[in-house]
Amino acid sequence: MNDVIPGTDAGKLAATDLAATNTDAGDAPGWQRTLSNLAAFLRRRLTGDYEIDDFGYDRDFAETLMLPPLRWLFEKWFRVQTVGIENVPLGGAALLVANHSGTIAVDAAMAAVAVHDEHPQRRPLRILGADFVFNTPVLGPLARKAGHTLACTADAERLLTAGELVAVFPEGFKGVGKPFSQRYKLQRFGRGGFVSAALRTGAPIVPVSIVGAEEIYPLIGDIKPLARALGLPYFPVTPTFPWLGPLGAIPLPSKWLIEFGEPIATDGYPEGAAEDPMVVFNLTDRVRETIQQTLYRLLLRRGHPFLG
Amino acid sequence: MMGRTSEAATARTGRTVLVTGVSRFLGSSLAGRLAAVPGVDRVIGVDAALPDDAARRRLGEAEFVRVDIRNPLIGKVIEGAGVTCVVHASASIAPVAAAVRTMTKEMNVLGTMQLLAACQRTASVSAVIVRSTSAVYGGSSKDPAVFTEDTAPRAAPPTGPARDAADIEGYVRSFARRRPDVRVAIPRFGEIIGPTVRTPLTRYLSLAPAVPVPLGHDPRVQFVHEQDAVDLLEHLTLGSFAGTLNVAGDGVMTLRQAICRAGRIALPLPMSAMDAVSTALKMARVGGFSTQQLRLLASGPVLDTTRLRAVAGFTCRYTTRQAFDDFARTIPPVLSPAAVRRAELWATGLLGVRPAADGDPRLTGVRDPVPVAGQGNGEPVQP
Numbered sequence: 001m002n003d004v005i006p007g008t009d010a011g012k013l014a015a016t017d018l019a020a021t022n023t024d025a026g027d028a029p030g031w032q033r034t035l036s037n038l039a040a041f042l043r044r045r046l047t048g049d050y051e052i053d054d055f056g057y058d059r060d061f062a063e064t065l066m067l068p069p070l071r072w073l074f075e076k077w078f079r080v081q082t083v084g085i086e087n088v089p090l091g092g093a094a095l096l097v098a099n100h101s102g103t104i105a106v107d108a109a110m111a112a113v114a115v116h117d118e119h120p121q122r123r124p125l126r127i128l129g130a131d132f133v134f135n136t137p138v139l140g141p142l143a144r145k146a147g148h149t150l151a152c153t154a155d156a157e158r159l160l161t162a163g164e165l166v167a168v169f170p171e172g173f174k175g176v177g178k179p180f181s182q183r184y185k186l187q188r189f190g191r192g193g194f195v196s197a198a199l200r201t202g203a204p205i206v207p208v209s210i211v212g213a214e215e216i217y218p219l220i221g222d223i224k225p226l227a228r229a230l231g232l233p234y235f236p237v238t239p240t241f242p243w244l245g246p247l248g249a250i251p252l253p254s255k256w257l258i259e260f261g262e263p264i265a266t267d268g269y270p271e272g273a274a275e276d277p278m279v280v281f282n283l284t285d286r287v288r289e290t291i292q293q294t295l296y297r298l299l300l301r302r303g304h305p306f307l308g
Numbered sequence: 309m310m311g312r313t314s315e316a317a318t319a320r321t322g323r324t325v326l327v328t329g330v331s332r333f334l335g336s337s338l339a340g341r342l343a344a345v346p347g348v349d350r351v352i353g354v355d356a357a358l359p360d361d362a363a364r365r366r367l368g369e370a371e372f373v374r375v376d377i378r379n380p381l382i383g384k385v386i387e388g389a390g391v392t393c394v395v396h397a398s399a400s401i402a403p404v405a406a407a408v409r410t411m412t413k414e415m416n417v418l419g420t421m422q423l424l425a426a427c428q429r430t431a432s433v434s435a436v437i438v439r440s441t442s443a444v445y446g447g448s449s450k451d452p453a454v455f456t457e458d459t460a461p462r463a464a465p466p467t468g469p470a471r472d473a474a475d476i477e478g479y480v481r482s483f484a485r486r487r488p489d490v491r492v493a494i495p496r497f498g499e500i501i502g503p504t505v506r507t508p509l510t511r512y513l514s515l516a517p518a519v520p521v522p523l524g525h526d527p528r529v530q531f532v533h534e535q536d537a538v539d540l541l542e543h544l545t546l547g548s549f550a551g552t553l554n555v556a557g558d559g560v561m562t563l564r565q566a567i568c569r570a571g572r573i574a575l576p577l578p579m580s581a582m583d584a585v586s587t588a589l590k591m592a593r594v595g596g597f598s599t600q601q602l603r604l605l606a607s608g609p610v611l612d613t614t615r616l617r618a619v620a621g622f623t624c625r626y627t628t629r630q631a632f633d634d635f636a637r638t639i640p641p642v643l644s645p646a647a648v649r650r651a652e653l654w655a656t657g658l659l660g661v662r663p664a665a666d667g668d669p670r671l672t673g674v675r676d677p678v679p680v681a682g683q684g685n686g687e688p689v690q691p
Contacts, residue, residue, distance in 0.1 A: 049667075
């Protein structure tokens with residue numbers, strides 16, 4: 001790490017930085033490597049020897065501590081299959097737009113694992129989240145360390161300009177908190193702010209369709225007074241929660257499919273297209289329709305929600 | 309240096325600079341630096357308190373006038389000397405541990421008002437530079453992750469030093485409207501740190517062995533090296549930049565990362581318990597910290613410094629991390645990187661696995677650049 005040269009931009013993390021940190025013990029058996037890497041990780045934590053970018057993305061922490069448990073959920077619990085990862089650009093900016101469901105935002109985490117693990121460049125996915133996330137103790141700092149940030153124009157454009165892969169879930173709480181009866185029906189797609197950001201930065205839009213998240217916590221009720229008292233957007237009631245207590249927090253093991261659709265170019269539009277509501281609405285509708293149609297197709301392909 | 313006196317005598321530029329707060333590091337260093345610049349005829353350093361020996365050395369050839377900026381006498385000093393540029397280096401300073409809140413407010417807000425009033429009446433004044441702080445951005449979870457100079461914060465800081473800084477900027481802007489002929493620059497500094505300055509933040513980070521941090525939060529922090537801060541103020545004084553300017557070293561750290569890099573242990577405590585801990589530490593006289601300062605730090609915004617480089621034409625020599633490490637080497641660590649590495653080698657040896665390579669430059673003896681000789685002399689002072 002070149003942190004002894006003054007004036008270098010320490011805020012930018014080169015993709016190769018981490019590879020250089022612990023390449024020792026390369027010929028040792030797997031468990032030995034895991035142990036020595038873990039010891040080195042603890043040492044780096046204790047001495048503060050790691051780098052974060054301007055948004056707080058801590059690659060060392062995210063890849064060592066956060067991705068492994070999510071990867072287990074991804075591979076073993078939800079048996080996620082991905083389609084079309086080649087539609088995610090090898091380098092440079094892109095805006096991934098996905099449907100949102102599942103009572104809590106597990107789908108966002110799974111999309112991040114899909115992009116990181118299946119993409120040949122193992123790119124981090126920078127998710128735009130609700131301010132509620134960054135307001136919450138523990139969750140907020142963890143989301144920052146994982147590279148996510150607030151869903152606002154300034155942050156979206158800054159990340160896209162820096163050539164990052166940015167993901168947005170335009171349905172927001174309307175999507176995650178919708179009742180089970182409305183599963184796989186896309187809600188309103190915000191006000192198209194994400195399309196303006198893509199138009200302004202010329203980043204392609206990749207529609208992402210996620211099937212499987214709807215069944216993990218089937219939402220059959222919402223205790224509104226309790227949600228208000230706790231300051232939550234909704235208080236979920238599922239077939240298992242809160243009846244089974246902490247056990248009810250275990251997601252049902254549905255079968256998941258994630259499809260990355262063909263990129264929609266945004267750089268062919270005339271200057272000022274981001275300020276033209278007609279262009280923005282049309283693009284928003286096009287992205288929304290693509291995802292909705294893909295969802296229906298994927299549902300047919302999946303068959304049984306749990307057996308797949 | 310030899311030819312300077314004759315040169316100055318023949319070609320007087322008519323440039324006279326007044327610097328406030330010269331009993332502190334930033335003011336005294338800047339005044340001393342400017343006094344050595346051939347294009348500056350005269351440098352007057354003012355402060356309500358007498359500078360100590362270290363500050364006197366830093367002042368160099370600059371003159372010292374003991375005057376409180378809250379006193380109308382400051383107007384006479386400015387007028388009498390025909391001051392052309394006023395650098396208010398003591399604005400928006402963090403309160404000293406002992407200073408009570410009202411006192412700090414009085415010094416900062418009312419002092420600035422009085423100083424600006426004097427500047428407004430003096431025709432010779434053509435440039436005013438007022439130090440501000442990144443605290444004016446507030447920083448809530450609804451704000452973007454990075455602030456440019458034009459980002460309007462969602463929630464203006466309601467009370468405390470951040471509010472004072474926002475008020476001061478307001479007065480400076482209305483001064484700029486009344487005197488459009490005057491070049492006004494407002495640098496907004498991230499936390500100034502280094503081997504010499506002592507601030508509430510450095511006192512807080514020097515707590516040993518454990519430093520209390522807010523439970524469940526890990527704010528991002530940015531630092532400006534003390535030398536970069538002086539360099540920038542000099543650059544603004546001699547240059548032509550007008551407007552607001554974010555100033556911070558490149559890169560970001562988290563508060564806990566900084567504490568670990570200082571060889572300390574972060575002790576997470578609920579924010580509600582911080583007041584009690586702070587009081588207890590003060591009573592035990594083992595040093596202390598102000599919860600208000602910690603709250604400011606916890607909401608600390610990250611600054612976009614594009615304008616600093618592109619418009620003002622200034623590049624900080626120290627990154628955030630280098631600035632912090634330069635401070636950290638002045639306080640004895642509880643857990644040194646070498647000790648942690650030894651523990652790692654011991655543990656891997658015990659498990660019978662080969663340890664991973666260590667890329668930490670602090671172990672290989674490669675040190676960050678040391679400040680220019682004659683500057684940071686390690687004496688603790690107020691910034």
